[in-house]
Amino acid sequence: MTMKLYCFGESGNAYKAALPLELSGLDWEPVKVDFFGGETRSEAYRESINPMGEAPVLVDGDERITQSGVIQTYITEKSGKFGGETPREAREVLRWVFWDNHKLSSQAGAARFMLNFLPADKRPEAVTDWLQGRLNAAYAVLNAHLQGRDWVVGDGPTNADFSCCGYLFYPEPFGFARSDWPEIDRWLRNIQSLDGWKHPYDLMPGSPADRA
Amino acid sequence: MTMKLYCFGESGNAYKAALPLELSGLDWEPVKVDFFGGETRSEAYRESINPMGEAPVLVDGDERITQSGVIQTYITEKSGKFGGETPREAREVLRWVFWDNHKLSSQAGAARFMLNFLPADKRPEAVTDWLQGRLNAAYAVLNAHLQGRDWVVGDGPTNADFSCCGYLFYPEPFGFARSDWPEIDRWLRNIQSLDGWKHPYDLMPGSPADRA
Known part of the structure; x- marks a missing residue:
């Protein structure tokens, strides 16, 4: 039976599940979640899809799995891939x-949501500044780890790569520039070179272009 | 060999590892990390203990494990407990x-760090307000889930309980009041009733009293 992934193109968290699904060779299809229309916050979604009010959600027969990290673990169990x-x-x-x-x-x-998908007069600047400070510390940890490595763990792609890259391919500005982090940039090119790799907007339904 | 947990009393993330270690019956001892003296941000700590600059870290012979969620998984592998x-x-x-x-x-x-351990004139109020809004949404999800349940998953305590309770026993105010969330309050009492349960300040070295 074809697995269904409730997702939308703008969600890096959904991408963290969709990318290993696609690269694993398992049979899956995306189901668009209308996040920007409020679907994840609706009672119907909480009752029938996910009480946490979040995407992604993977449905595989009777199994309903949420949290991208758990979906990744499930993909590894089914495919034998990407788990180390x-x-x-x-x-x-x-x-x-x-x-x-x-x-x-x-x-x-x-940060990306507030800086790109909220009206300019609703952006809490103190919050986005604080988030960007935290993010720069995180980029520094990742960039240092990738020195001398092609992948985050071991000699090939794993869920560690698919998780950490979740938001890093998007074009909308939120304070991350690949040119500032050469080791991250090189590693992202390794991921983009994987056979079957797709950009989030090509892998999942929905993108800012739909709402332009 | 006795396992060592690098931790400090004020860290709910460390508590998420220390509590299942204690309740599992495995042999462990805490090693105090001087977080407030800057130890986790030092080069020595990043080089010899954890390049992510974080606590907790579990050392078990040659194994060095970080991230509380991974330490919990390791405790489950070794003890057979708390994993479902x-x-x-x-x-x-x-x-x-x-x-x-x-x-x-x-x-x-x-939120707890900024509201309790930063000087009043260094607290970014817009950030703590935003965090508290996010937290109230999270408490609502947890409180609703616990209706009719004694434990987050199944019929007994698991890593799900030990993770979610990480910051909820602390006395310092950061916007969480047990009386506002009756299901959470009842569930925390269930955890406190477990044989061998200890408060974070009794289980790990270091507390605000040390710096008073």
Whole structure:
């Protein structure tokens, strides 16, 4: 049965699930979530799709899985891919996925939303400044880790890469410039070179162009 | 060999690792990290303990494990406890641990730090207000989930409980009051009733009293 991923193009968190799904070769299809129309905040969505009011959600028969990190783990269980080659590597992969959720994507998603998808007069500048300070500290950790490495963990792509890159391919400005972080830039090119790689706006339905 | 947990009492993220360590019956001891003296931001700490510049860190012989969610998973592997009874429960546990890292502890830790451990004239009020708005949405999700449940997942305590409660036992005010969230309050009492439960300031070295 084809798995369904509830997602939308603007969501880096959804991309963190959609990209390994696509690259794993598993059978899946996207279902567009109308985030900008308020769908994730509706009672119907909370009742029938996800009580946390979030995307992405993966539906595989009777299984309904949320949180991109758990969806990634599920993809690894089903495909045998992207989870690390040894128990130690598996922990190292999970470490970076947690770090990303805690320190990188959480802040990047909020900063990008406020700086691009809120009206200019509703942007809380003190908050976006604070988030950008936290993000610069996170980019520095990732950039330093990638020195001498092609992938975050081990010798090939894992969920650690797919998690950390979640928001880093988007064109809308939120304070991240690849040219400022040469090791991150090189690593992102490695991900873009993977057979079957797609940009978030090509992999999932919905993009700012739809609302222009 | 006794495992060592690099931690400090004020860190809810460290508590998320220390509490299941203590309740698992595994052999461990805390090593105090002088966070307020700048230890986690020092080059020595980044080089020898954790390049992410964070606590907690668990050292078990040759294994050095960071990120509380990964330490919890490791405790489950070693003890067989707190990870859920079935594959579906295990995913549900991991889902709440990710949710906590993404939506609850990350924001609670920052809000609590700024509101209690920064001088009053250095507190960015717009940021703490924004964090408290995000946190209230998270408390509402957790409180609703706990209706009719004694534990976040299944019939007993898991890493989901130990993660979500990370910052919720602290006395210093950061906008969370147990009396506002009756289901959360009842669930916290269940955790406090566990044999061997300890408050963060009793389980780990360091508390605000040391700096008074």
